[in-house]
Amino acid sequence: MEITNKQIADYTESFTTEEPDIIKELVKASDEDLEYIDMLSGRQTGMLLKLLVAISGARRILEVGTFTGYSAMMMADALPDDGELITCEMNERYRKISEPFFEREPYCSKIRQKMGNALEIIPKLDGTFDLIFLDADKVNYPAYYRLAKEKIKPGGLIVVDNVLWGGDVLNQNNRKAEAIHKMNEIIRDDHEAEQLMLPLRDGVMIVKVKS
Numbered sequence: 302m303e304i305t306n307k308q309i310a311d312y313t314e315s316f317t318t319e320e321p322d323i324i325k326e327l328v329k330a331s332d333e334d335l336e337y338i339d340m341l342s343g344r345q346t347g348m349l350l351k352l353l354v355a356i357s358g359a360r361r362i363l364e365v366g367t368f369t370g371y372s373a374m375m376m377a378d379a380l381p382d383d384g385e386l387i388t389c390e391m392n393e394r395y396r397k398i399s400e401p402f403f404e405r406e407p408y409c410s411k412i413r414q415k416m417g418n419a420l421e422i423i424p425k426l427d428g429t430f431d432l433i434f435l436d437a438d439k440v441n442y443p444a445y446y447r448l449a450k451e452k453i454k455p456g457g458l459i460v461v462d463n464v465l466w467g468g469d470v471l472n473q474n475n476r477k478a479e480a481i482h483k484m485n486e487i488i489r490d491d492h493e494a495e496q497l498m499l500p501l502r503d504g505v506m507i508v509k510v511k512s
């Protein structure tokens with residue numbers, strides 16, 4: 302199911318700021334190397350993340366699910382020079398595409414990639430984060446939300462992509478939709494947080510943890 306009418310989706314995207322050239326270059330490199338790049342969050346979600354980083358003044362970000370680096374670079378663009386973004390990915394093929402981009406200025410001083418299973422990496426990370434973006438394997442979304450709650454600063458933001466899963470959350474007829482729906486319920490019932498679910502692209506949840 303398309304969440305948004307295609308013409309409206311195209312119209313709203315055409316009124317959203319374009320990515321900087323280096324990120325357009327990353328999209329092109331990803332497209333040339335891979336059969337599908339539909340996992341890439343895209344301009345509107347990317348711009349939403351970038352604005353959230355800028356408005357909140359986030360200085361330390363955790364991303365779960367790098368793919369080829371699109372959302373990491375969008376968020377890093379809004380970080381101050383001494384800001385830090387840690388991003389987790391388990392697929393070496395995707396790392397080979399993101400690495401040469403992460404090595405360029407200003408990303409090299411801001412982005413640190415951790416390779417491996419995010420479920421094992423997150424508990425070992427030191428300190429807390431101002432913003433955490435969840436975008437890895439959907440069956441583990443409830444577990445990622447619980448881990449994010451342990452690592453988020455009071456007053457911080459947790460943003461989750463694909464919370465509508467193409468509309469499948471309505472009848473939960475597959476494991477991924479079931480897990481996403483379960484996480485959506487956990488977030489709705491979380492009295493330590495306020496949340497907004499947006500029907501943007503495949504659904505984005507913005508959670509503000511209480512200060």
Ligand SMILES: C[S@@+](CC[C@H](N)C(=O)[O-])C[C@H]1O[C@@H](n2cnc3c(N)ncnc32)[C@H](O)[C@@H]1O
Pocket residue numbers: 340341342343365366367368369370371372373389390391392395417418419420436437438
């Ligand atoms: C939807 S994509 C991320 C898209 C990216 N945030 C963007 O906007 O371009 C999800 C990524 O999570 C990675 N992934 C899935 N399960 C993972 C896990 N347990 N640990 C680390 N990465 C994982 C996948 O390999 C994939 O690259």
